């Protein structure tokens with residue numbers, strides 16, 4: 001008897017649901033098994049989630065999605081990094097930029113050479129040596145061109161897009177390839193009495209949707225993994241106390257910048273995501289330290305153009321499902337957990353959950369070893385990203401509010417303490433196997449948040465100080481010349497992926 005799955009049922013048509021549906025139909029093929037997606041227009045989606053990280057282009061390539069077409073259809077813009085304002089202390093500003101900074105030399109990271117000169121007061125800010133940071137501040141963008149050793153040959157970037165248009169775009173893609181969409185509200189989840197696996201979903205119009213594998217993309221409701229299967233939630237709000245966000249859209253900027261901005265406030269922070277047709281904004285805050293009314297007021301006061309929607313409140317709790325795959329149900333997206341949007345990692349977590357599920361795709365036997373491996377890998381990924389986000393809060397010197405004092409004094413996960421201590425003592429950072437953020441991301445945020453190493457790698461001293469100074473200066477000039485060569489972000493969009501005006 002065949003053990004091939006016959007039917008995959010996805011519950012939810014937000015970003016997670018449609019990304020999953022699109023990837024399943026493309027990579028499994030319509031002949032392998034049926035893919036059905038159930039969603040309720042009446043319930044709608046969370047409606048936020050518009051900034052991404054560079055692996056998103058791998059998702060597009062895997063699905064043969066034309067990047068310009070995707071950006072035209074989602075009013076998208078490019079993203080070279082995230083600017084953090086007022087984080088370490090009020091008045092501070094730094095960029096966590098994607099991509100390289102300088103060139104590694106003698107098998108040592110460029111930043112170690114920079115660190116030596118920086119500690120001696122003989123170097124510019126690290127941002128001067130990286131293409132992405134420099135191009136961000138000059139509002140320039142281009143894709144990589146084949147130019148040998150030039151930094152223009154390898155430009156890392158991500159996207160900003162309209163979440164509603166993105167779900168629509170992927171829905172089109174998935175339906176054209178054979179995904180069946182069913183409109184309806186799930187009223188009841190039926191379990192098999194013999195093993196507690198999910199058997200079917202009962203919809204409000206009486207339809208019964210049976211399946212072999214159920215993917216819970218129902219958002220914060222987590223209808224399958226939590227309500228039906230009773231998988232608990234690991235609460236991380238003692239490390240990430242923000243639990244609310246007001247979101248509002250405002251008028252488009254004349255020249256959208258190629259980066260996300262995150263501005264810290266008294267009990268949280270505000271995002272600014274520039275799209276072609278509007279700017280997305282939101283104030284993420286901890287309700288324990290600030291009232292909803294005050295948070296709303298701060299958001300509106302800090303908009304750069306007039307609002308075009310009413311502010312909307314979203315509530316959440318930082319954490320993760322104890323088991324993201326349980327029995328025949330895999331949670332993807334907000335149903336699996338939520339780390340706040342500071343580093344735009346949720347959509348990436350959707351993408352990596354899909355890749356992991358495909359790598360460990362079950363037969364009807366649902367082998368426990370596969371499920372455990374999936375959960376182990378998911379936990380690792382979540383925890384590493386969690387620590388990276390905690391770092392932004394913990395390493396602060398702000399003394400203007402109870403919130404920042406709490407963050408500075410909280411006890412953080414041991415692995416994070418070890419990382420910070422290693423960096424402080426020798427300027428060293430190591431990326432662990434497949435964790436999402438690379439060494440340079442950690443270095444940029446550690447330095448940006450005011451964590452300064454006491455020493456640099458001693459192997460740097462194999463090169464004379466004069467030579468290091470020369471090399472640094474040469475990198476700085478190459479970066480400046482490269483940025484001068486780049487077109488403006490607006491010009492690049494106009495030539496490649498200009499979206500139609502929205503009515």
Ligand SMILES: Cc1cc2nc3c(=O)[nH]c(=O)nc-3n(C[C@H](O)[C@H](O)[C@H](O)COP(=O)(O)OP(=O)(O)OC[C@H]3O[C@@H](n4cnc5c(N)ncnc54)[C@H](O)[C@@H]3O)c2cc1C
Pocket residue numbers: 011012013014015016017038039040041043044045046047048049050051052163184185186187217218219220221223245247282314316332333334335341344345346347348
């Ligand atoms: C404030 C905030 C800001 C964010 N910013 C970012 C960001 O910048 N970058 C990033 O990567 N991520 C961000 N995220 C996360 C991102 O929004 C989500 O990861 C992404 O939108 C996926 O959401 P989802 O599809 O899991 O859930 P949702 O969008 O909530 O979709 C849930 C789906 O389930 C359906 N559903 C629910 N109940 C039922 C039912 N009973 N019957 C039928 N259907 C049902 C709904 O109709 C909907 O289609 C942010 C999240 C928040 C809260």
